[in-house]
Amino acid sequence: xxxxxxxxxxxxxxxxxxxxxxxxxxxxxxxxxxxxxxxxxxxxxxxxxxxxxxxxxxxxxxxxxxxxxxxxxxxxxxxxxxxxxxxxxxxxxxxxxxxxxxxxxxxxxxxxxxxxx
Amino acid sequence: xxxxxxxxxxxxxxxxxxxxxxxxxxxxxxxxxxxxxxxxxxxxxxxxxxxxxxxxxxxxxxxxxxxxxxxxxxxxxxxxxxxxxxxxxxxxxxxxxxxxxxxxxxxxxxxxxxxxxxxxxxxxxxxxxxxxxxxxxxxxxxxxxxxxxxxxxxxxxxxxxxxxxxxxxxxxxxxxxxxxxxxxxxxxxxxxxxxxxxxxxxxxxxxxxxxxxxxxxxxxxxxxxxxxxxxxxxxxxxxxxxxxxxxxxxxxxxxxxxxxxxxxxxxxxxxxxxxxxxxxxxxxxxxxxxxxxxxxxxxxxxxxxxxxxxxxxxxxxxxxxxxxxxxxxxxxxxxxxxxxxxxxxxxxxxxxxxxxxxxxxxxxxxxxxxxxxxxxxxxxxxxxxxxxxxxxxxxxxxxxxxxxxxxxxxxxxx
Numbered sequence: 001x002x003x004x005x006x007x008x009x010x011x012x013x014x015x016x017x018x019x020x021x022x023x024x025x026x027x028x029x030x031x032x033x034x035x036x037x038x039x040x041x042x043x044x045x046x047x048x049x050x051x052x053x054x055x056x057x058x059x060x061x062x063x064x065x066x067x068x069x070x071x072x073x074x075x076x077x078x079x080x081x082x083x084x085x086x087x088x089x090x091x092x093x094x095x096x097x098x099x100x101x102x103x104x105x106x107x108x109x110x111x112x113x114x115x116x117x
Numbered sequence: 118x119x120x121x122x123x124x125x126x127x128x129x130x131x132x133x134x135x136x137x138x139x140x141x142x143x144x145x146x147x148x149x150x151x152x153x154x155x156x157x158x159x160x161x162x163x164x165x166x167x168x169x170x171x172x173x174x175x176x177x178x179x180x181x182x183x184x185x186x187x188x189x190x191x192x193x194x195x196x197x198x199x200x201x202x203x204x205x206x207x208x209x210x211x212x213x214x215x216x217x218x219x220x221x222x223x224x225x226x227x228x229x230x231x232x233x234x235x236x237x238x239x240x241x242x243x244x245x246x247x248x249x250x251x252x253x254x255x256x257x258x259x260x261x262x263x264x265x266x267x268x269x270x271x272x273x274x275x276x277x278x279x280x281x282x283x284x285x286x287x288x289x290x291x292x293x294x295x296x297x298x299x300x301x302x303x304x305x306x307x308x309x310x311x312x313x314x315x316x317x318x319x320x321x322x323x324x325x326x327x328x329x330x331x332x333x334x335x336x337x338x339x340x341x342x343x344x345x346x347x348x349x350x351x352x353x354x355x356x357x358x359x360x361x362x363x364x365x366x367x368x369x370x371x372x373x374x375x376x377x378x379x380x381x382x383x384x385x386x387x388x389x390x391x392x393x394x395x396x397x398x399x400x401x402x403x404x405x406x407x408x409x410x411x412x413x414x415x416x417x418x419x420x421x422x423x424x425x426x427x428x429x430x431x432x433x434x435x436x437x438x439x440x441x442x443x444x445x446x447x448x449x450x451x452x453x454x455x456x457x458x459x460x461x462x463x464x465x466x467x468x469x470x471x472x473x474x475x476x477x478x479x480x481x482x483x484x485x486x487x488x489x490x491x492x493x494x495x496x497x498x499x500x501x502x503x504x505x506x507x508x509x510x511x512x513x514x515x516x517x518x519x520x521x522x523x524x525x526x527x528x529x530x531x
Binding site (some may be wrong): 086087088090 | 233234235236281282284286289293
């Protein structure tokens with residue numbers, strides 16, 4: 001099964017942590033990513049720019065409406081994601097728990113919709 | 118067989134039959150529907166004749182065929198479903214001589230799946246009651262005091278999640294077993310506590326839920342006799358439940374431990390509980406919280422009277438609990454026990470420090486414990502205020518009546 005692991009964390013707090021760790025976080029993420037590539041679980045993944053760069057788009061009555069910022073203001077923001085292949089939710093939870101961001105923020109594990117045939 | 122006797126067989130066998138069917142057909146809903154079909158068939162086939170030698174095997178076999186029928190009847194019967202039917206039929210041919218141990222594993226699979234940490238605790242409890250215990254959706258809804266529709270909706274979503282999120286139908290591996298077993302024990306204890314001290318409603322004890330929890334505990338111990346912790350929990354439930362007859366009077370009013378008629382306690386159940394506590398305590402390593410709580414319950418169960426209870430040892434056991442599983446509720450119970458050794462003033466200081474730290478804001482028994490200590494210290498005005506607060510905090514009618522009685526006693530000239 002495929003799962004999307006969404007990494008949520010407070011952007012401001014994480015920026016601070018990252019600065020203090022001086023590159024250690026990046027190295028941790030690289031090690032983790034390498035490990036799930038090696039195990040065959042990795043399908044994709046990216047880090048996202050902060051929500052200050054985001055734009056929200058809606059189409060109403062055929063008109064494109066854009067707003068500056070994320071869809072909803074929340075305490076934790078989506079900061080990145082991994083797409084993985086796992087045997088079941090237990091394996092997916094195990095992998096999610098190893099994402100470095102799990103120690104500061106939270107990882108939402110969502111199964112990918114499967115179309116039959 | 119009478120319909121009643123057949124109902125009883127369904128009740129006893131439904132959990133295990135369902136557990137095996139889910140493995141065979143690979144789908145919760147299909148297994149449940151097929152088992153219902155099999156029950157209907159059994160009502161016709163068994164009435165007025167002898168019950169089959171192995172009713173569970175009969176039910177599983179019939180239900181398996183009903184499941185195949187159901188798949189075939191689906192309008193869009195496609196290749197994939199033909200494959201499923203083929204797989205079910207192939208399994209049927211090969212597993213007639215299935216060892217009993219494999220069927221026991223099915224029941225464990227079902228319990229571990231229902232108590233999977235991907236579910237919220239109330240969903241774990243509802244799924245367990247519905248599938249493992251075989252309660253109807255209406256009965257489970259009653260346990261949660263929500264409408265049958267809302268409960269049906271909750272169960273449908275949970276079963277969907279099993280399928281869509283890939284919650285595996287298996288007993289966890291060795292590395293995760295201890296933690297996952299704790300989740301199962303927590304669910305059993307939640308079922309028990311809701312049955313032992315209902316959180317709301319007119320009845321203080323919902324006996325059926327407490328009995329289900331004990332049945333689950335026995336079942337789990339039977340399936341995993343080597344696992345730690347189960348004995349302690351089962352002992353705890355047996356010892357608490359043994360006092361059931363003494364906990365309410367004929368009018369349904371609560372009778373406090375100090376006023377209970379100890380001759381009403383179930384001695385056979387106490388003996389069983391005591392033997393289990395001993396076995397649980399003899400296991401090497403750090404004692405488990407349920408075991409320590411059971412040891413406390415054992416001291417109460419053995420005491421000839423409230424005054425002649427080994428309060429000193431009970432205080433000591435609560436101190437062990439505060440080390441291994443600290444919580445505001447344990448602190449409160451510890452304070453209540455301290456009041457019997459060092460007096461109510463010392464206990465009140467402990468309770469007030471707990472209040473000052475902001476613990477237990479939501480716990481409705483906190484003002485009740487304070488009220489009792491203030492009453493014993495003869496600080497009547499404060500006691501009155503605390504009893505009123507306690508009464509406002511609970512939704513349980515028998516508790517409200519108890520506090521009203523205490524208020525009446527405080528107002529009476531002494």
